Amino acid sequence: MRGLLKKWHPAVIVIVAGTLFTRAAFFMTMPFLAIYLYNEKGIDPAMVGLIIGVSALTGTFGGFFGGYLSDRIGRLPVMTVAIFTWSAVFAGFAIADLVWHFFLLNMLNGLCRSWFEPISRALLADVTTKETRLYVFNARYFAINVGAAIGPVVGTQLGSSDSTQTFYITAVSYLLYAMLIVFTLRGYSTELKGGEERKFSIKSAIGVLTRDKVLAFFLIGNTIVMMAQSQMDTTLAQYIGNAPQFENGVKLFAYLVVTNAITVLLLQFPVTNYVRRFQPMNALRFGSFAFSLALLGFGLSTNWIFLVISMVFLTVGEIIVFVMSDVLLDDLAPEHMRGTYFGAMSFRSIGFSAGPWIGGLLLSTFGFEQGFYVFGILTLISLLSLPFFQYGEGIRKTLIEQQSAST
Numbered sequence: 001m002r003g004l005l006k007k008w009h010p011a012v013i014v015i016v017a018g019t020l021f022t023r024a025a026f027f028m029t030m031p032f033l034a035i036y037l038y039n040e041k042g043i044d045p046a047m048v049g050l051i052i053g054v055s056a057l058t059g060t061f062g063g064f065f066g067g068y069l070s071d072r073i074g075r076l077p078v079m080t081v082a083i084f085t086w087s088a089v090f091a092g093f094a095i096a097d098l099v100w101h102f103f104l105l106n107m108l109n110g111l112c113r114s115w116f117e118p119i120s121r122a123l124l125a126d127v128t129t130k131e132t133r134l135y136v137f138n139a140r141y142f143a144i145n146v147g148a149a150i151g152p153v154v155g156t157q158l159g160s161s162d163s164t165q166t167f168y169i170t171a172v173s174y175l176l177y178a179m180l181i182v183f184t185l186r187g188y189s190t191e192l193k194g195g196e197e198r199k200f201s202i203k204s205a206i207g208v209l210t211r212d213k214v215l216a217f218f219l220i221g222n223t224i225v226m227m228a229q230s231q232m233d234t235t236l237a238q239y240i241g242n243a244p245q246f247e248n249g250v251k252l253f254a255y256l257v258v259t260n261a262i263t264v265l266l267l268q269f270p271v272t273n274y275v276r277r278f279q280p281m282n283a284l285r286f287g288s289f290a291f292s293l294a295l296l297g298f299g300l301s302t303n304w305i306f307l308v309i310s311m312v313f314l315t316v317g318e319i320i321v322f323v324m325s326d327v328l329l330d331d332l333a334p335e336h337m338r339g340t341y342f343g344a345m346s347f348r349s350i351g352f353s354a355g356p357w358i359g360g361l362l363l364s365t366f367g368f369e370q371g372f373y374v375f376g377i378l379t380l381i382s383l384l385s386l387p388f389f390q391y392g393e394g395i396r397k398t399l400i401e402q403q404s405a406s407t
Contacts (some may be wrong), residue, residue, distance in 0.1 A: 006242055009127035012136055015120050018177040020143035025173035026322055029090070031257050032160040033106075034234045034356075035250060037242040040162055043099060045238055051102050052234045055110030056352035066115035075123040078258055080182055081126070082115035087174035094167035100237050124386025148261035152254035161241060161250045199393030213331055218325075219347050221284065224385035226351030227358065228291040231378060232260070232314065235359030236298060241376075243368045247300055256311045263315040271319045280328035281393035287320030292382040300374025346367025 034052055037043045069078050071079050089112060093107045121137070160166040195287070212217075240246055240253040275283040290313050297310030329345060360379070364376040 008136065008241075011123060011127050011185055012139075015124060015300075016139050016143050018180060019140055019355050020147050022170075023144050023147025024151040024175050024178050025147075025170040027148045027257065027261075028155035028158070029151075029160050029166045029170045031152055031233050031253070032155055032166075032241075033093070034237040035161040035253070038201060038238050038242065042096070043102075045363035046101060046357060046360035047101055047394060048238065049234055049356035049358070051099070051106050051363050053230070053353040053356040054103060055106045056230070056349045057110070058107045059110035059114035060346045060349040060353075062111040062114045066111075066119060074270075075119050075126065076181070076185060077114055077202070079119050079123070080178065081338065082119075082173060083178040084114045086112035086116065087110035088180060089306050090171035091169050091175060092251070094164040094171070111299050117287075119268070128313070129164070139383050142265070145261045145265050149258050149265075152257040154214060156251045156254040161383075168384055178395075197281050211330065214396045217283075217330075217388045217395065218281070218328060218332075219345070220350045221385040221388035221392065222286070222325060222345075223351035224320070224382065224388070225284075225288050225291060226348045226356035228288075228378065229314075229318060229321075229383075230352045230355030231295065231359050231375075232257075234356035235363060235374065235378070238360075238363060239371055240300070240307070241367060243371060252307070256303075256307060259311045260318075264319065267316060268319055271316055271325070275320050275324060276327070279393065280324045280331065281389045281396065283320055283324040284328070285389045286316045287324065288382065288385045288389065290314070290317030292321065292379050293381055295375045295379040299372045299379070301371075 034048050037048045037051060057278050066078055066082070085108065089105055089108045092108075093102070096105055120407060124136050124140065155166055158166050165225075192288070236256075237253055240256065241249040243249060248251055267357075275286065278286070294314035294317060295378045297306060297313060301307045301310060325345065359378060362377055366373045
């Protein structure tokens with residue numbers, strides 16, 4: 001491992017280390033934002049859902065422009081602007097008071113994330129060889145999940161759900177990361193310029209969707225699944241933090257976030273290796289069903305044991321869906337259109353944006369005492385993805401049979 005580290009470009013070491021540091025700070029605050037907005041600011045759950053969901057929506061469309069800029073002026077300048085702005089956003093959360101403040105700040109949060117995260121991954125690909133790239137991306141993913149395991153525990157101890165001090169800590173953490181990037185990598189700016197890449201546009205994505213029915217069914221199903229996955233940081237956070245049947249709900253939710261991170265670390269490779277033996281659409285149905293079981297479990301749970309079991313199911317579904325989505329897209333995409341196909345995946349963020357609002361509406365309607373109805377309806381919505389994956393697989397099989405017959 002030491003020999004491998006010596007071969008890594010300084011940019012890799014900075015980004016992986018900075019990812020661990022800042023993700024711990026991020027998970028110290030953001031998972032508790034929904035609880036903070038409801039408990040401390042008295043914002044209605046439906047509006048809380050809108051505030052949380054807008055981050056994904058702005059990130060979807062802002063990412064296009066960020067990627068374009070990184071190709072024109074280089075990775076490093078765009079990353080630097082994004083990370084400094086991100087630091088200011090977290091400081092803004094600490095002093096914000098009105099609904100529109102939080103709405104604007106989380107829009108900027110999504111924008112900064114959509115600029116910094118993909119461009120930092122592209123930068124890692126720029127400075128690594130094909131042989132070492134897998135190790136580098138695994139190291140980054142590992143750093144994210146270690147941060148996700150540490151952050152919520154620290155955030156609970158510091159009172160993230162009812163205090164602003166953790167927002168300041170997170171702001172300082174991102175500021176230090178920004179300074180580390182500037183002072184460590186400024187000597188490598190000529191090496192870190194973006195190369196020529198195929199540009200992705202919304203128009204090209206819509207064109208692909210109108211021609212490829214398999215992709216269209218897949219994206220509709222995936223969008224519905226994202227509605228289910230998005231409930232973790234919004235509906236579930238508010239429910240666990242305020243439902244009368246749970247003692248120390250905020251701390252309990254923090255441990256559920258830790259459970260999610262640890263489960264990813266432990267099960268990512270075993271689950272991935274197992275589901276690869278199935279057709280991608282079938283695997284996606286397994287993942288979607290796991291999400292549905294998790295949501296139902298949250299609604300039925302009355303103690304921490306069943307909540308933890310439900311979170312494990314949700315995490316397994318998350319692993320399957322995220323991994324097999326990439327596998328399916330790689331299978332569907334013609335060689336010359338791979339960038340457009342993967343770019344079209346951004347449409348699923350519509351589900352990630354709408355999901356928190358739907359969950360918030362259900363909490364406003366039924367209250368925190370009626371978790372079964374809230375999560376029961378979310379379960380039914382999640383199950384709607386299954387027929388779309390089924391139809392998509394049927395069309396895909398027919399096309400494969402037609403191609404075989406023609407050859």
